[in-house]
Amino acid sequence: MIVGLLVLLGGAVGAPVRALLDKRLAVRLPWGIFAANVSASFLLGLVGALVTTGRLPGWTLALVGTGFCGALSTYSSFANDTLKLAEKGERRLAVLNLLLNVLCGLAAAVIGAALGRAG
Template identity: 45%
Template sequence: MNWLLVIAGAVVGAPLRYLTDRAVQARHDSTFPWGTLAVNVTGCLVLGLLTGAASAGAAGPHLQLLLGTGLCGALTTYSTFSYETLRLTEAGSGLYAAVNAAASVVAGLAAAFAGVWLAGALWA
């Protein structure tokens, strides 16, 4: 049963990642990977919300499997982030690569903490 929850979340998360990445990137005339940054930060926010909800007793293990492992596992992408950062470096855009790495870590952590805080405000 648990694996079905993970698959169901991934069935939504994978196309959502692709469509969001394409939509965000289409709005920017830049080599900076805005789409990947957007899906990764969004996934961090969702995981923060889910973690806070679970801590407050508002989300059980089934929801964690569905949304945390399935949806966010397919939505977020560390491999694409790494590849795009490497590609920027190889193309001579070292500043973009450094900004991408720093922004991904800082914004991702900020989104996760914001999600935990928001969940605490909602379910405390």
């Protein structure tokens, strides 16, 4: 019950942050979704490492990891934005969007985890 409430609370904050980023940063590429996905990946790597090393309590992962990061990041919007770019004939931008989201998200998670283990 408590874990569900923590996830709900984190999600209630993460989803509006994603929507705000999407509205503020959208230009030719969907930079808002990119920023949301990469920052959520970093934060999840960091919090996961801090919980694993015992520097944060386990419930933090439900609140921040599953709730906030889960609501902040979005695979479906990323996939839809990539598809829209390809359908508009912007195939190079679609591939760039795909590569940037996947590679930068993975790098951000690795960096976050490394920082979480280091301190």
